[in-house]
Amino acid sequence: MKKRVFLVIALILGLVLAGCGGAQESTEKSSSAETKEPYKIGAIFDISGPGSSLGVPERDTVNMIVEKVNENGGIDGHPIELIMLDNKSNETEAALAAKSLIQKDVLAIIGCSTSGTTLAMLEGIQQAEIPLVSAAASIRIVEPVNERKWVFKTAQSDSLVAERVATYLKSKGLTKIAFASMNNAFGDSGKVEFEKAAAKEGIEILVMEKFEQNDTMMTSQLTNIKKANPQAVLAWAIPPSASSFTTSFDDLGLTVPLIHSHGIGNKTFIELAGDSANGVVFPVGKLLVAEGLPDDDPQKQVLVEYATDFEAKYGPRNTFGGHAWDALQIVLNAVEKAGPDRAKIRDEIENTTDFVGISGVFNMSPEDHNGLSLDSMVMVEISEGSWIPAK
Amino acid sequence: MKDLLKQKRLRHALILLFTLIIFTLPFLITNNYYLSVLVIIGIHTIVVVGLCLLMGYAGQISLGHAAFYGLGAYTSGILTSTYNVSPWLALLAGAVGTGIIAYLIGIPIFRLKEHYLALATLGFGLIIHVILMEEVELTGGPSGLSKGIPYLSIGSLVLNNDFKFYFLVWILALLALILANNVVHSRIGRALRSIHGSEFAAQSLGVDTGRHKLQVFALSAVYASVAGSLYAHYITFISPSPFGLMTSIQFVVMAVVGGLASIWGPIFGVSVITIMAESLKEFMPLLIPQAGGEYEIVVYGIILVVIMIFMPDGLTATLVKAYEGWRYRKERANETP
Numbered sequence: 001m002k003k004r005v006f007l008v009i010a011l012i013l014g015l016v017l018a019g020c021g022g023a024q025e026s027t028e029k030s031s032s033a034e035t036k037e038p039y040k041i042g043a044i045f046d047i048s049g050p051g052s053s054l055g056v057p058e059r060d061t062v063n064m065i066v067e068k069v070n071e072n073g074g075i076d077g078h079p080i081e082l083i084m085l086d087n088k089s090n091e092t093e094a095a096l097a098a099k100s101l102i103q104k105d106v107l108a109i110i111g112c113s114t115s116g117t118t119l120a121m122l123e124g125i126q127q128a129e130i131p132l133v134s135a136a137a138s139i140r141i142v143e144p145v146n147e148r149k150w151v152f153k154t155a156q157s158d159s160l161v162a163e164r165v166a167t168y169l170k171s172k173g174l175t176k177i178a179f180a181s182m183n184n185a186f187g188d189s190g191k192v193e194f195e196k197a198a199a200k201e202g203i204e205i206l207v208m209e210k211f212e213q214n215d216t217m218m219t220s221q222l223t224n225i226k227k228a229n230p231q232a233v234l235a236w237a238i239p240p241s242a243s244s245f246t247t248s249f250d251d252l253g254l255t256v257p258l259i260h261s262h263g264i265g266n267k268t269f270i271e272l273a274g275d276s277a278n279g280v281v282f283p284v285g286k287l288l289v290a291e292g293l294p295d296d297d298p299q300k301q302v303l304v305e306y307a308t309d310f311e312a313k314y315g316p317r318n319t320f321g322g323h324a325w326d327a328l329q330i331v332l333n334a335v336e337k338a339g340p341d342r343a344k345i346r347d348e349i350e351n352t353t354d355f356v357g358i359s360g361v362f363n364m365s366p367e368d369h370n371g372l373s374l375d376s377m378v379m380v381e382i383s384e385g386s387w388i389p390a391k
Numbered sequence: 392m393k394d395l396l397k398q399k400r401l402r403h404a405l406i407l408l409f410t411l412i413i414f415t416l417p418f419l420i421t422n423n424y425y426l427s428v429l430v431i432i433g434i435h436t437i438v439v440v441g442l443c444l445l446m447g448y449a450g451q452i453s454l455g456h457a458a459f460y461g462l463g464a465y466t467s468g469i470l471t472s473t474y475n476v477s478p479w480l481a482l483l484a485g486a487v488g489t490g491i492i493a494y495l496i497g498i499p500i501f502r503l504k505e506h507y508l509a510l511a512t513l514g515f516g517l518i519i520h521v522i523l524m525e526e527v528e529l530t531g532g533p534s535g536l537s538k539g540i541p542y543l544s545i546g547s548l549v550l551n552n553d554f555k556f557y558f559l560v561w562i563l564a565l566l567a568l569i570l571a572n573n574v575v576h577s578r579i580g581r582a583l584r585s586i587h588g589s590e591f592a593a594q595s596l597g598v599d600t601g602r603h604k605l606q607v608f609a610l611s612a613v614y615a616s617v618a619g620s621l622y623a624h625y626i627t628f629i630s631p632s633p634f635g636l637m638t639s640i641q642f643v644v645m646a647v648v649g650g651l652a653s654i655w656g657p658i659f660g661v662s663v664i665t666i667m668a669e670s671l672k673e674f675m676p677l678l679i680p681q682a683g684g685e686y687e688i689v690v691y692g693i694i695l696v697v698i699m700i701f702m703p704d705g706l707t708a709t710l711v712k713a714y715e716g717w718r719y720r721k722e723r724a725n726e727t728p
Contacts, residue, residue: 092633093672096427096431096669100424103422103424116630123626124427127552187533188534189534
């Protein structure tokens with residue numbers, strides 16, 4: 001018995017020591033680099049847990065870019081040393097991970113994948129005065145901008161998406177609609193923003209419904225919606241509940257147009273919703289329909305290149321990886337211009353103009369730490385399991 | 392008798408030594424990240440000390456402690472950010488409010504026993520979580536509190552970094568430990584242990600088991616609430632997700648790993664689990680590149696299972712036993728020649 005006990009203690013000690021050893025190893029690596037001193041960049045994504053459908057492609061994208069840049073000799077001869085941490089979609093872990101990266105003296109941090117985890121680490125970031133570029137959507141990440149000096153983000157704000165949807169509905173003459181949202185931060189923010197955008201465009205919301213993240217039957221919500229007799233239905237959710245909503249919508253025989261949010265910008269939605277997904281229209285960055293864009297679109301070349309690279313290595317493209325692409329490229333551009341100086345890097349990020357990225361063309365300013373405009377989004381229709389530009 | 396006195400002195404010496412170590416650590420550790428891990432350990436310790444009182448001494452399980460933790464955090468968060476109440480007053484309000492809520496729901500809940508009790512506390516935890524999600528006007532809903540939560544301050548000293556916050560958290564954690572220690576060694580503590588041993592026997596000896604269980608449940612809820620308030624002022628952003636079922640389970644695991652019937656158990660359990668999780672985060676990518684948290688969870692699970700199989704009394708008890716066994720053998724070795 002006693003031997004076993006010691007074995008267990010030894011095992012635990014071993015793990016703890018290995019953890020410390022790991023930290024040491026990474027510092028050794030930096031001193032033995034044969035070229036110039038590496039630039040350390042930190043990344044924190046929701047690689048496991050509920051946010052993993054966002055975090056995994058973001059991790060893959062970032063790894064892909066770093067590999068490519070280092071193969072081509074790094075930035076001015078400095079290789080990039082990427083330190084990536086998984087926050088397990090947990091806010092406390094995100095806050096700790098940020099502190100750990102700050103301690104490792106990284107020049108800038110990219111991440112997290114979701115709004116909650118990003119918001120939880122902002123305080124530490126602001127205090128440490130380190131530039132952060134988040135891949136999450138919530139407008140609260142970068143506003144009020146005077147309290148977010150060091151914080152930027154690359155995903156389209158919900159307000160932008162809501163506006164895009166509202167203008168689309170208006171242009172189609174659909175002014176009496178029903179709204180259903182997923183009951184979490186994403187759906188909640190969508191609801192608030194869409195209410196604002198709808199009021200602006202003169203769109204009337206006849207009925208508001210909510211469903212849970214794990215719901216598979218939406219019949220009761222949809223029955224209420226059907227009773228209100230709207231001209232169109234707008235759903236604000238991510239899969240799997242977004243897919244369940246769509247299949248239930250089909251099952252109930254609703255025939256009005258079904259509009260979704262940008263939360264369904266991956267193949268998972270189509271796989272889960274099957275045939276019911278056909279005809280669904282949603283706003284999204286141009287990545288999904290890159291090949292179908294007109295040749296004079298400024299983003300086309302960048303989009304097609306990223307999509308081909310990513311699909312060759314990791315499978316179907318999705319917009320979340322694109323947000324990480326933008327975040328890392330913006331940081332790398334700033335580092336290239338400013339050198340290893342956090343304050344200068346921040347200034348360069350804020351000065352980003354006409355940067356052609358995956359999520360759109362970025363024009364940051366001291367008042368706008370997102371830098372995207374309405375034309376960064378297109379309306380896409382799902383047809384026979386693939387994405388085509390909506391008419 | 393002399394032995395008992397010696398033991399008591401040893402215990403006091405250990406506490407003193409521990410206090411000394413705790414308060415010199417921040418001067419030795421210059422790494423801010425390690426400090427922040429220690430702050431989180433301190434915050435969790437406060438919750439787990441309360442939980443150990445409930446589970447180890449009164450023998451009642453709670454799978455809803457994250458709810459009390461959340462109530463404390465949200466009371467502090469809402470009162471300070473929306474209503475500009477002083478943070479200390481908010482902390483107090485959270486503690487008192489949570490204590491009263493725990494007492495009131497304890498009255499019906501403690502009519503249940505064992506698994507049914509566990510399920511009732513679990514249900515309570517879920518209800519609080521749903522309220523945090525749905526009362527958007529008050530709590531900000533799933534997106535979290537939208538207004539910033541201010542820092543705690545003592546006079547003109549604003550606790551705005553890890554170093555300063557460390558002292559506050561650990562002073563409170565030590566106070567929590569000492570208070571728990573006093574409860575354990577008081578009449579109530581003996582009554583509680585008798586409940587753990589056999590509730591019927593305790594009742595037949597005239598122990599008011601129902602009242603004692605309620606009191607210790609309320610006390611452990613107050614502990615969790617204070618810890619929650621500290622968490623809110625430390626991270627300065629809260630949303631419902633850290634106060635869900637997983638957190639409740641995590642607290643129970645920490646308590647069980649550390650060992651229930653010892654005041655050192657909580658500190659030990661929380662430290663082992665937290666340090667293990669953090670070092671796995673560093674170490675897993677070296678072992679398996681591309682590994683994310685999913686592999687960590689597997690390793691974490693294996694270690695927990697191993698501890699549960701080979702050390703069912705928790706780490707602390709096993710270490711104490713090992714030490715006593717070693718001393719016993721040494722004494723025997725001294726006697727034989």
